[in-house]
Amino acid sequence: MAKKPVNFTLNGDARAAFAEDGQNLLEFLRRGVGDMSPKYGCGQGTCGACTVMIDGETQLSCLVLAEAVDGKEVRTASGLPSPALDPLQVAFMENFAAQCGYCTPGMLVSARALLDRNPRPSREEVIEAISGNLCRCTGYETIIQAILAVAEGRVRA
Amino acid sequence: MTSTVLTVATMGEAASAVAQGATFFAGGTIIMRDINAGTAAASLVRTTDPSLKQIRISGETVTLGAGVTMANILANRDLAFLHPVARLVGGPQVRNMGTVGGNLFAPHPYGDFAVALLALGARVVMAGQGGARPVDDLLRDGTRSPGLVAAVEFARPRSGTFGFLKVSRVKPKGVSVLSVSALLPREGGRIRGARVAWGAMGPRPQRGTSAERALEGQSLTAETMGRAAAAAAEGLNPETDAIATDWYRREVAGVHLRRMLEQMERG
Numbered sequence: 001m002a003k004k005p006v007n008f009t010l011n012g013d014a015r016a017a018f019a020e021d022g023q024n025l026l027e028f029l030r031r032g033v034g035d036m037s038p039k040y041g042c043g044q045g046t047c048g049a050c051t052v053m054i055d056g057e058t059q060l061s062c063l064v065l066a067e068a069v070d071g072k073e074v075r076t077a078s079g080l081p082s083p084a085l086d087p088l089q090v091a092f093m094e095n096f097a098a099q100c101g102y103c104t105p106g107m108l109v110s111a112r113a114l115l116d117r118n119p120r121p122s123r124e125e126v127i128e129a130i131s132g133n134l135c136r137c138t139g140y141e142t143i144i145q146a147i148l149a150v151a152e153g154r155v156r157a
Numbered sequence: 158m159t160s161t162v163l164t165v166a167t168m169g170e171a172a173s174a175v176a177q178g179a180t181f182f183a184g185g186t187i188i189m190r191d192i193n194a195g196t197a198a199a200s201l202v203r204t205t206d207p208s209l210k211q212i213r214i215s216g217e218t219v220t221l222g223a224g225v226t227m228a229n230i231l232a233n234r235d236l237a238f239l240h241p242v243a244r245l246v247g248g249p250q251v252r253n254m255g256t257v258g259g260n261l262f263a264p265h266p267y268g269d270f271a272v273a274l275l276a277l278g279a280r281v282v283m284a285g286q287g288g289a290r291p292v293d294d295l296l297r298d299g300t301r302s303p304g305l306v307a308a309v310e311f312a313r314p315r316s317g318t319f320g321f322l323k324v325s326r327v328k329p330k331g332v333s334v335l336s337v338s339a340l341l342p343r344e345g346g347r348i349r350g351a352r353v354a355w356g357a358m359g360p361r362p363q364r365g366t367s368a369e370r371a372l373e374g375q376s377l378t379a380e381t382m383g384r385a386a387a388a389a390a391e392g393l394n395p396e397t398d399a400i401a402t403d404w405y406r407r408e409v410a411g412v413h414l415r416r417m418l419e420q421m422e423r424g
């Protein structure tokens with residue numbers, strides 16, 4: 001099977017790895033590159049656990065061809081600052097926005113993309129921005145509250 | 158089975174690969190599921206040709222490259238009349254990925270954007286072929302792609318003549334119970350050249366000919382709306398799926414057609 005070289009940046013660092021023909025970006029990031037932050041939930045585009053940013057846009061890495069990110073900028077939840085945290089991460093903790101945590105990396109990427117584009121979103125805009133991310137635990141309200149807390153400057157980080 | 162993916166720089170090369178039997182890979186939101194499941198075609202082709210992503214508006218004619226995404230449409234202020242359509246396709250990630258071209262081949266219950274294109278009387282430009290053919294023909298032919306679609310083109314609707322409504326159970330993101338769209342141009346207050354299109358009311362987006370007949374030549378009064386609503390489901394054979402039964406879809410089609418017409422009337 002043909003292997004294809006993929007040169008891209010992952011959270012700001014230049015990376016190079018080989019993708020299998022037809023391999024999706026989620027598997028490529030987890031198995032090939034070792035970034036475990038995007039999660040496999042459905043492999044069909046319905047859950048959003050695999051959400052990453054590609055050139056600033058949120059996409060579902062399970063439905064992206066790995067080779068298609070050649071020359072592109074990919075950002076994942078592991079690119080959020082550490083050990084000092086992104087205000088969103090602090091807000092998620094303060095607002096109990098994670099229970100099992102499986103949806104959290106995808107939620108954080110969708111929320112970061114929203115705030116990068118629109119630092120003062122309304123509640124409706126927050127709901128819209130995370131509408132492609134399913135959470136089976138929290139009922140969403142705590143997640144919405146966490147994102148709004150950052151938008152309204154109520155989080156110290 | 159694993160698929161091989163060929164990446165080419167131009168639309169022309171992609172069109173010849175498709176002509177030789179390769180399946181075109183656009184945004185991937187439908188086809189990548191098959192690749193992940195190992196059920197996709199053996200040979201796929203994608204292109205980095207930027208012309209596929211072009212939006213052109215010259216005079217009254219709008220041309221959307223087949224690779225234009227729902228998010229690209231939402232970012233274009235001149236296409237505001239299409240925003241209520243593009244906004245209701247999937248969630249944010251799907252809108253960043255899913256294309257106009259892919260929507261034309263999306264199986265039931267998808268294809269909401271194609272429903273709007275059908276109502277608008279759009280024409281489909283095939284790569285490497287002269288002229289354009291009505292989107293009606295392409296949709297009638299099913300989900301098998303007849304070659305590479307380069308673009309779709311249509312006349313910008315006059316204000317107040319275009320309507321779209323999508324009914325879904327999960328908000329703000331959910332697949333269609335049904336979607337309906339209409340283009341109702343007026344001459345001297347009377348509807349001339351009515352086009353009504355349905356989504357999820359059959360295997361593919363299709364014209365609502367019975368509703369069109371009820372609207373043609375009339376002014377858009379409550380009475381006309383009532384007649385169109387009563388005729389709405391005639392000739393439609395929707396599917397039963399996890400979202401709704403065929404019976405339910407037929408029952409509510411008229412109600413939603415009337416709501417859309419009322420919305421159009423209010424402006």
Ligand SMILES: Cc1cc2nc3c(=O)[nH]c(=O)nc-3n(C[C@H](O)[C@H](O)[C@H](O)COP(=O)(O)OP(=O)(O)OC[C@H]3O[C@@H](n4cnc5c(N)ncnc54)[C@H](O)[C@@H]3O)c2cc1C
Nearest residue numbers: 045183184185186187188247255256258259262268269306
């Ligand atoms: C979670 C989720 C939610 C969704 N919700 C909706 C929704 O609400 N409404 C809706 O309408 N759809 C929905 N979809 C389906 C899909 O995202 C859209 O229909 C989208 O527009 C498909 O475009 P694509 O570029 O991703 O298609 P692809 O997957 O790339 O292609 C789909 C098919 O079209 C063919 N094709 C694509 N482009 C061309 C071309 N230029 N010429 C010839 N053939 C071509 C391909 O060969 C393939 O057979 C959803 C999908 C997911 C995963």
Ligand code: FES
Nearest residue numbers: 041042043048062
């Ligand atoms: S794993 Fe990608 S959307 Fe569920």
Ligand code: FES
Nearest residue numbers: 099101135136137
């Ligand atoms: S916290 Fe469990 S899915 Fe969201």
